[in-house]
Amino acid sequence: MDRNHLKRQVDFMKRSLLDQGYLDEQFIQLEELQDDDNPNFVEEIVTLFFNDSARLLQNIEQALVSGPIDFTRLDNYMHQFKGSSSSIGAKRVKNECTRFKEYCTAGNAEGCFRTFVQVKQEHAILRTKLETYFQLARQAGPSGTSGGQVR
Amino acid sequence: MGAAVDHVSPMGMSGGSAEGNNKSDGQRFSCKNKLTALVVDNGAVCRAIQTALLRSYGVETEAVETGEAAVQLIASGATFNLIIIEMLLPVLNGPETARQIRAMGAQSKILGISAFFDERHQQEFLAAGADRFIEKPLSPEIVIPIIWVLDN
Numbered sequence: 001m002d003r004n005h006l007k008r009q010v011d012f013m014k015r016s017l018l019d020q021g022y023l024d025e026q027f028i029q030l031e032e033l034q035d036d037d038n039p040n041f042v043e044e045i046v047t048l049f050f051n052d053s054a055r056l057l058q059n060i061e062q063a064l065v066s067g068p069i070d071f072t073r074l075d076n077y078m079h080q081f082k083g084s085s086s087s088i089g090a091k092r093v094k095n096e097c098t099r100f101k102e103y104c105t106a107g108n109a110e111g112c113f114r115t116f117v118q119v120k121q122e123h124a125i126l127r128t129k130l131e132t133y134f135q136l137a138r139q140a141g142p143s144g145t146s147g148g149q150v151r
Numbered sequence: 152m153g154a155a156v157d158h159v160s161p162m163g164m165s166g167g168s169a170e171g172n173n174k175s176d177g178q179r180f181s182c183k184n185k186l187t188a189l190v191v192d193n194g195a196v197c198r199a200i201q202t203a204l205l206r207s208y209g210v211e212t213e214a215v216e217t218g219e220a221a222v223q224l225i226a227s228g229a230t231f232n233l234i235i236i237e238m239l240l241p242v243l244n245g246p247e248t249a250r251q252i253r254a255m256g257a258q259s260k261i262l263g264i265s266a267f268f269d270e271r272h273q274q275e276f277l278a279a280g281a282d283r284f285i286e287k288p289l290s291p292e293i294v295i296p297i298i299w300v301l302d303n
Binding site: 052 | 179193194195196197199200201203204207237238239265266267286287288289290291
């Protein structure tokens with residue numbers, strides 16, 4: 001398999017994830033942190049994010065369905081979730097978090113429920129896309145996800 | 152010692168050095184002097200990213216999960232040029248952590264950080280002695296000028 005071809009595919013996929021708003025500049029910043037000492041930094045961080053955030057989403061779901069809603073608790077969970085989402089450059093997820101927060105602050109349970117569905121959806125979509133992306137990057141070999149520099 | 156300090160990130164990154172990071176290509180900003188930083192965040196993802204970012208500029212960075220751990224660390228004599236503190240920490244929140252750190256006489260630059268920008272939180276942090284309050288993510292645009300000032 002032509003490695004340059006794979007690398008181009010990786011770059012193309014990244015470009016389209018950015019263009020479609022799934023990811024933002026922050027993701028590129030993470031790739032800039034990747035080097036020979038830490039060749040898998042981005043994938044490791046993203047994996048950490050999805051493990052961590054799955055737990056937070058579960059907590060949010062629990063808080064939404066069990067009894068009277070504690071909006072402060074919801075806010076705290078969402079705070080951590082949005083913080084990590086924005087830190088990995090998960091743009092659409094982050095935007096849904098902001099919408100959720102608005103309903104939460106307003107004490108609007110129905111709004112929270114509806115937005116939470118969107119949050120979960122964007123989270124799942126991004127997870128799938130990034131799994132594909134990293135698979136492709138691994139096939140492309142070391143520096144498959146370089147910040148664009150030729151090594 | 153009660154403070155649990157995260158010296159080694161899962162990625163096994165070096166502690167950073169004044170000589171700069173290990174990028175062989177491109178020109179990445181790097182501090183000239185030995186600078187130290189402390190990241191205080193209860194989220195593993197944010198801790199890891201902020202630590203990696205600072206280390207990439209040659210800043211020796213440690214990370215802790217709680218305000219209490221940060222306070223203990225400083226009480227034990229550790230000093231840092233820069234301390235980045237998340238707003239919504241459990242138990243001892245961000246501003247309270249900053250307050251206690253200042254009360255010990257720490258001259259560090261303190262940056263309050265949060266997932267959502269909120270004027271109330273900004274006021275709380277600044278009143279507690281933080282120098283600045285920003286919304287996540289911690290980006291090069293924010294952090295490079297801060298490091299540059301500390302370095303010069």
